[in-house]
Amino acid sequence: MAPVPISSIKVGHIDDVQELRKNRPKTIPERFVRDMNERPAPAMALSLPSSDMPVIDFSKLTKGNTQQVHSEILKLADACENWGFFQVLNHEVDLTLMESMEKSSREFFMLPLEEKQKYHMAPGTVQGYGQAFVFSEDQKLDWCNMFALGIEPQFIRNPNLWPKNPATFSETVEVYSREVRKLCQNLLKYIGLGLGLEGDVFEKMFGMAVQAIRMNYYPPCSRPDLVFGLSPHSDGSALTVLQQAKGSPVGLQILKDKSWVPLQLIPNALVINIGDTIEVLTNGKYKSVEHRAVVHKDKDRLSIVTFYAPSYEVELSPIQEFVDEENPCKYRRYNHGEYSKHYVTNKLQGKKTLDFAKI
Ligand SMILES: COC(=O)C(/C=C/C1=C(C)CCCC1(C)C)=C/O[C@H]1C=C(C)C(=O)O1
Numbered sequence: 001m002a003p004v005p006i007s008s009i010k011v012g013h014i015d016d017v018q019e020l021r022k023n024r025p026k027t028i029p030e031r032f033v034r035d036m037n038e039r040p041a042p043a044m045a046l047s048l049p050s051s052d053m054p055v056i057d058f059s060k061l062t063k064g065n066t067q068q069v070h071s072e073i074l075k076l077a078d079a080c081e082n083w084g085f086f087q088v089l090n091h092e093v094d095l096t097l098m099e100s101m102e103k104s105s106r107e108f109f110m111l112p113l114e115e116k117q118k119y120h121m122a123p124g125t126v127q128g129y130g131q132a133f134v135f136s137e138d139q140k141l142d143w144c145n146m147f148a149l150g151i152e153p154q155f156i157r158n159p160n161l162w163p164k165n166p167a168t169f170s171e172t173v174e175v176y177s178r179e180v181r182k183l184c185q186n187l188l189k190y191i192g193l194g195l196g197l198e199g200d201v202f203e204k205m206f207g208m209a210v211q212a213i214r215m216n217y218y219p220p221c222s223r224p225d226l227v228f229g230l231s232p233h234s235d236g237s238a239l240t241v242l243q244q245a246k247g248s249p250v251g252l253q254i255l256k257d258k259s260w261v262p263l264q265l266i267p268n269a270l271v272i273n274i275g276d277t278i279e280v281l282t283n284g285k286y287k288s289v290e291h292r293a294v295v296h297k298d299k300d301r302l303s304i305v306t307f308y309a310p311s312y313e314v315e316l317s318p319i320q321e322f323v324d325e326e327n328p329c330k331y332r333r334y335n336h337g338e339y340s341k342h343y344v345t346n347k348l349q350g351k352k353t354l355d356f357a358k359i
Pocket residue numbers: 126127132146148149150151156210211212213214235236237238307308309339340341343344
């Protein structure tokens with residue numbers, strides 16, 4: 001995917017949020033302050049408990065007896081249809097490796113700005129250190145520093161952006177990404193079976209799947225009621241895997257039945273969500289759910305997010321099984337590379353990006 005021509009983008013000065021925070025500003029710079037109508041409500045005003053969010057025991061899928069496998073697939077199918085988000089336990093991603101990812105990511109974000117800027121995210125690109133999804137000078141900014149890398153296939157990698165410091169960073173990302181890739185492949189198999197399809201339907205369709213990782217670091221903010229950590233959006237992937245670092249405060253919120261529900265995460269679990277690609281393929285039976293991150297007054301927060309998506313050359317459209325008289329086709333046929341380009345060249349704005357594919 002070619003970068004967007006730099007000359008066409010004027011984003012103004014983007015403050016590094018960690019540097020801003022160091023000076024403990026009494027007021028939040030205007031560019032981060034959200035308009036009244038979109039500010040996050042105080043947590044107290046949020047009604048629904050997140051305790052109902054489905055939890056899938058991955059070991060029941062892979063090692064359970066026939067009955068356990070069957071009932072866990074049903075639970076998974078229900079989670080995909082009614083939540084679009086679920087947590088996975090016993091996911092086979094090594095817990096020590098998850099800790100190393102947290103440690104390396106934290107060490108990276110704690111480096112001096114000059115060091116991190118060696119891996120600067122150039123305007124019009126999505127890899128490296130900075131803020132993605134900013135395309136105009138008057139666009140509001142998120143209270144977040146990001147570091148993103150393309151993982152697979154190899155040709156999407158930019159080796160200059162893989163940090164040499166901390167020394168273990170790149171190797172840890174490499175091993176972690178292999179394990180998360182296996183998890184995605186397996187989950188897609190069970191999601192396929194839960195939909196009444198062949199277990200290998202997505203694997204065959206996706207070809208050499210694209211995988212990317214993004215670390216989001218949210219410093220504390222004296223006015224969390226005025227800013228977003230990450231603007232509301234759905235993910236452009238097929239599946240997204242989110243690891244929230246230990247000790248992080250609650251920050252992820254999902255839009256459920258028109259209310260923003262904060263997610264209380266189970267220790268050692270990974271959070272999975274359905275992305276736009278699966279929404280299209282299932283003709284909307286499984287929906288990509290809008291979500292956002294809010295920040296905390298005193299505590300920082302770190303999330304490590306993997307996006308798993310079809311190969312760029314794949315042409316996507318709803319699978320025939322989900323299209324009939326009652327459910328007319330809602331999405332046109334399109335090329336996933338084109339969708340990726342569209343996704344990363346627009347600001348995060350709820351589910352607006354998916355309009356690209358709507359009929
Ligand atoms: C800042 O980047 C993102 O948030 C992001 C981008 C991912 C990518 C890279 C970092 C390298 C090149 C590939 C890709 C575009 C996937 C989000 O990824 C979502 C958006 C799409 C589309 C997707 O598949 O995952």
